[in-house]
Amino acid sequence: xxxxxxxxxxxxxxxxxxxxxxxxxxxxxxxxxxxxxxxxxxxxxxxxxxxxxxxxxxxxxxxxxxxxxxxxxxxxxxxxxxxxxxxxxxxxxxxxxxxxxxxxxxxxxxxxxxxxxxxxxxxxxxxxxxxxxxxxxxxxxxxxxxxxxxxxxxxxxxxxxxxxxxxxxxxxxxxxxxxxxxxxxxxxxxxxxxxxxxxxxxxxxxxxxxxxxxxxxxxxxxxxxxxxxxxxxxxxxxxxxxxxxxxxxxxxxxxxxxxxxxxxxxxxxxxxxxxxxxxxxxxxxxxxxxxxxxxxxxxxxxxx
Amino acid sequence: xxxxxxxxxxxxxxxxxxxxxxxxxxxxxxxxxxxxxxxxxxxxxxxxxxxxxxxxxxxxxxxxxxxxxxxxxxxxxxxxxxxxxxxxxxxxxxxxxxxxxxxxxxxxxxxxxxxxxxxxxxxxxxxxxxxxxxxxxxxxxxxxxxxxxxxxxxxxxxxxxxxxxxxxxxxxxxxxxxxxxxxxxxxxxxxxxxxxxxxxxxxxxxxxxxxxxxxxxxxxxxxxxxxxxxxxxxxxxxxxxxxxxxxxxxxxxxxxxxxxxxxxxxxxxxxxxxxxxxxxxxxxxxxxxxxxxxxxxxxxxxxxxxxxxxxxxxxxxxxxxxxxxxxxxxxxxxxxxxxxxxxxxxxxxxxxxxxxxxxxxxxxxxxxxxxxxxxxxxxxxxxxxxxxxxxxxxxxxxxxxxxxxxxxxxxxxxxxxxxxxxxxxxxxxxxxxxxxxxxxxxxxxxxxxxxxxxxxxxxxxxxxxxxxxxxxxxxxxxxxxxxxxxxxxxxxxxxxxxxxxxxxxxxxxxxxxxxxxxxxxxxxxxxxxxxxxxxxxxxxxxxxxxxxxxxx
Numbered sequence: 138x139x140x141x142x143x144x145x146x147x148x149x150x151x152x153x154x155x156x157x158x159x160x161x162x163x164x165x166x167x168x169x170x171x172x173x174x175x176x177x178x179x180x181x182x183x184x185x186x187x188x189x190x191x192x193x194x195x196x197x198x199x200x201x202x203x204x205x206x207x208x209x210x211x212x213x214x215x216x217x218x219x220x221x222x223x224x225x226x227x228x229x230x231x232x233x234x235x236x237x238x239x240x241x242x243x244x245x246x247x248x249x250x251x252x253x254x255x256x257x258x259x260x261x262x263x264x265x266x267x268x269x270x271x272x273x274x275x276x277x278x279x280x281x282x283x284x285x286x287x288x289x290x291x292x293x294x295x296x297x298x299x300x301x302x303x304x305x306x307x308x309x310x311x312x313x314x315x316x317x318x319x320x321x322x323x324x325x326x327x328x329x330x331x332x333x334x335x336x337x338x339x340x341x342x343x344x345x346x347x348x349x350x351x352x353x354x355x356x357x358x359x360x361x362x363x364x365x366x367x368x369x370x371x372x373x374x375x376x377x378x379x380x381x382x383x384x385x386x387x388x389x390x391x392x393x394x395x396x397x398x399x400x401x402x403x404x405x406x407x408x409x410x411x412x413x414x415x416x417x418x419x420x421x422x423x424x425x426x427x428x429x430x431x432x433x434x435x436x437x438x439x440x441x
Numbered sequence: 442x443x444x445x446x447x448x449x450x451x452x453x454x455x456x457x458x459x460x461x462x463x464x465x466x467x468x469x470x471x472x473x474x475x476x477x478x479x480x481x482x483x484x485x486x487x488x489x490x491x492x493x494x495x496x497x498x499x500x501x502x503x504x505x506x507x508x509x510x511x512x513x514x515x516x517x518x519x520x521x522x523x524x525x526x527x528x529x530x531x532x533x534x535x536x537x538x539x540x541x542x543x544x545x546x547x548x549x550x551x552x553x554x555x556x557x558x559x560x561x562x563x564x565x566x567x568x569x570x571x572x573x574x575x576x577x578x579x580x581x582x583x584x585x586x587x588x589x590x591x592x593x594x595x596x597x598x599x600x601x602x603x604x605x606x607x608x609x610x611x612x613x614x615x616x617x618x619x620x621x622x623x624x625x626x627x628x629x630x631x632x633x634x635x636x637x638x639x640x641x642x643x644x645x646x647x648x649x650x651x652x653x654x655x656x657x658x659x660x661x662x663x664x665x666x667x668x669x670x671x672x673x674x675x676x677x678x679x680x681x682x683x684x685x686x687x688x689x690x691x692x693x694x695x696x697x698x699x700x701x702x703x704x705x706x707x708x709x710x711x712x713x714x715x716x717x718x719x720x721x722x723x724x725x726x727x728x729x730x731x732x733x734x735x736x737x738x739x740x741x742x743x744x745x746x747x748x749x750x751x752x753x754x755x756x757x758x759x760x761x762x763x764x765x766x767x768x769x770x771x772x773x774x775x776x777x778x779x780x781x782x783x784x785x786x787x788x789x790x791x792x793x794x795x796x797x798x799x800x801x802x803x804x805x806x807x808x809x810x811x812x813x814x815x816x817x818x819x820x821x822x823x824x825x826x827x828x829x830x831x832x833x834x835x836x837x838x839x840x841x842x843x844x845x846x847x848x849x850x851x852x853x854x855x856x857x858x859x860x861x862x863x864x865x866x867x868x869x870x871x872x873x874x875x876x877x878x879x880x881x882x883x884x885x886x887x888x889x890x891x892x893x894x895x896x897x898x899x900x901x902x903x904x905x906x907x908x909x910x911x912x913x914x915x916x917x918x919x920x921x922x923x924x925x926x927x928x929x930x931x932x933x934x935x936x937x938x939x940x941x942x943x944x945x946x947x948x949x950x951x952x953x954x955x956x957x958x959x960x961x962x963x964x965x966x967x968x969x970x971x972x973x974x975x976x977x978x979x980x981x982x983x984x985x986x987x988x989x990x991x992x993x
Contacts, residue, residue, distance in 0.1 A: 343544045346531065
């Protein structure tokens with residue numbers, strides 16, 4: 138077995154390789170989409186052919202892909218992500234404005250889903266034949282069957298247009314509830330299955346033999362034992378929210394990373410797309426690393 | 442005087458496709474304060490369920506016979522509400538289980554688990570409970586009782602884990618301790634220490650105990666009274682001395698005889714047709730390292746300069762505590778562990794020449810049977826499919842066809858062709874182990890490594906397996922490397938014994954010499970810890986003793 142230091146180095150090297158791979162792939166893919174930023178501007182602003190060509194040269198889009206990529210990589214390594222082709226401001230500024238919105242939306246939704254999933258799984262384990270126990274499957278099927286944007290559209294229709302309770306744009310509460318339900322549905326099923334399984338473990342029988350109350354057994358013994366599964370599922374959902382909240386942000390007009398990505402792709406704003414993707418890749422890798430670390434903290438046993 | 446615990450007509454059944462199956466049938470017994478009742482039986486006799494029923498911890502699918510009565514002090518436990526029963530678990534009756542590792546919560550410190558138990562049954566602060574836990578750890582004989590509570594179960598040895606379980610069971614100052622096979626998973630020397638601890642705790646605290654085990658020798662060393670269970674029914678009960686000296690039922694006579702027979706060694710007839718038997722196995726200064734854990738860890742030496750020889754038709758017993766490296770030697774021989782240095786020669790071929798890997802022809806000649814027959818058979822393969830595998834992987838085609846060879850092989854181990862279509866879960870543990878042995882013998886190996894192959898089996902089945910191996914030895918000149926910790930079993934089968942301690946072979950001689958006149962202090966400790974039927978059963982506590990403890 139390799140030492141801890143080597144393990145950490147291998148992990149970092151692997152992460153760097155992954156980020157590089159994603160960057161290359163996105164670099165090629167965005168340029169494979171027909172039309173570039175100047176085409177979009179030309180349609181919008183009525184540029185002539187020669188004006189457009191001059192603009193392309195000015196933005197550096199006439200250079201070969203390899204040269205463009207090398208230039209971008211060298212910049213990124215220095216911390217310079219370039220300037221937006223459309224907004225003419227550094228993409229880093231745009232990104233820094235958008236990240237807090239996405240983080241707030243993701244954190245609030247994740248917290249809602251986490252609390253809901255844990256509460257439902259706890260009650261369902263304690264009272265397997267109760268109404269709450271059937272919520273496990275209802276939430277799970279909800280999250281699988283109903284895409285968040287569908288629920289979002291219906292919510293806008295009902296609460297904003299028909300009932301007039303909430304504004305259509307800039308609303309934070311409805312997307313948090315919709316994403317929270319989605320997260321709860323994904324987390325609650327595996328968590329409950331694990332807790333049911335653990336209920337038959339020999340050490341849970343020991344806890345019963347001590348004379349502990351069932352609530353204390355479920356909260357103090359079964360839930361800690363299920364923590365690795367809970368953390369793994371929460372990590373997966375968190376990673377999906379970093380980019381996956383895109384439709385919610387666009388639908389409810391929240392100026393987060395998702396909206397930024399949407400606008401960047403529509404405008405063929407290559408530097409902005411690349412910066413957003415770089416952020417997403419690093420964020421997902423960080424979340425996975427944090428999940429691993431948290432799992433190691435709750436389970437003191439050595440691996441293997 | 443009314444008994445402390447009075448069990449009447451206890452009946453337990455499980456639902457099955459065609460009606461209920463009775464697993465415990467009208468079992469009755471009494472237990473007085475300070476006494477120990479031993480419940481003996483083979484697997485499936487219902488002894489563990491009887492113990493679990495006392496704390497009402499039976500599996501959810503189990504059904505109690507409505508006529509069952511469990512009277513403890515002033516109440517019938519079966520009439521209590523769940524909340525009232527809870528208050529008696531841990532304080533009236535406490536329980537310790539067979540597998541200490543599995544019985545402790547793996548993610549909580551042992552201190553926390555004991556503190557929780559103390560605070561459940563006594564009104565005290567967390568700090569006071571910690572002090573009490575340390576006192577209990579001390580009473581249970583754990584080292585460094587003030588700080589061991591911060592450890593997690595996996596950081597403790599099996600014996601220490603069981604001591605933690607005992608401390609936890611004592612946390613509520615129970616009257617009755619139900620011990621379900623508390624030492625079965627432990628080494629013989631550790632078993633002796635735990636049994637001593639239980640005896641002294643019982644004397645100090647005046648505990649009544651229900652001691653459940655499959656091992657007659659262990660039970661007789663602990664119990665005042667014995668109850669023998671078979672298929673859920675009491676076949677015999679009485680004082681330990683009476684049951685041992687004059688067993689009434691044929692079943693108990695068989696159990697006693699089986700245990701006594703283990704003490705006698707059979708001289709297997711070594712084939713004399715070969716004057717100079719072939720050397721099947723030779724180890725010279727063999728070392729095996731395992732990689733260490735954690736950052737900057739050094740490799741751990743599992744086997745240190747081990748030297749052995751084993752000729753065709755001979756049986757060598759390799760004994761030692763768990764962690765002594767005996768299983769590692771077995772693994773190294775069949776190529777499952779890579780030696781660091783030294784020589785390992787199989788049938789004259791040095792294994793190092795092949796990069797420590799066994800060639801196909803060598804795998805045909807060296808086979809291994811492992812301890813756990815439950816894990817060694819693929820649950821989705823029928824017995825026939827499992828037995829065909831050696832022919833497929835080794836590319837063998839026996840002269841009369843594979844199927845007839847399989848049937849013959851099954852018959853050799855005392856099973857018939859009716860087993861071919863069954864799946865492993867439809868077989869008992871003993872039958873499964875015999876299938877594993879049949880599978881290992883399919884390729885007609887010259888060397889068979891048996892790694893604790895009978896420790897999971899009941900005494901009567903142990904014999905069938907051991908006798909089978911002895912027959913193979915005589916008939917085919919099979920060489921046996923028999924790894925185990927049960928010296929009675931080793932005495933029964935082995936010509937020579939090698940004793941291992943912390944990776945080194947500390948003593949090696951013919952079996953009788955090692956067992957009757959052990960030279961190395963560690964061998965002496967191993968042999969002294971062996972439970973024997975002749976151990977004096979504990980005498981009935983007299984009334985003076987009891988009165989003294991009641992007033993204390």
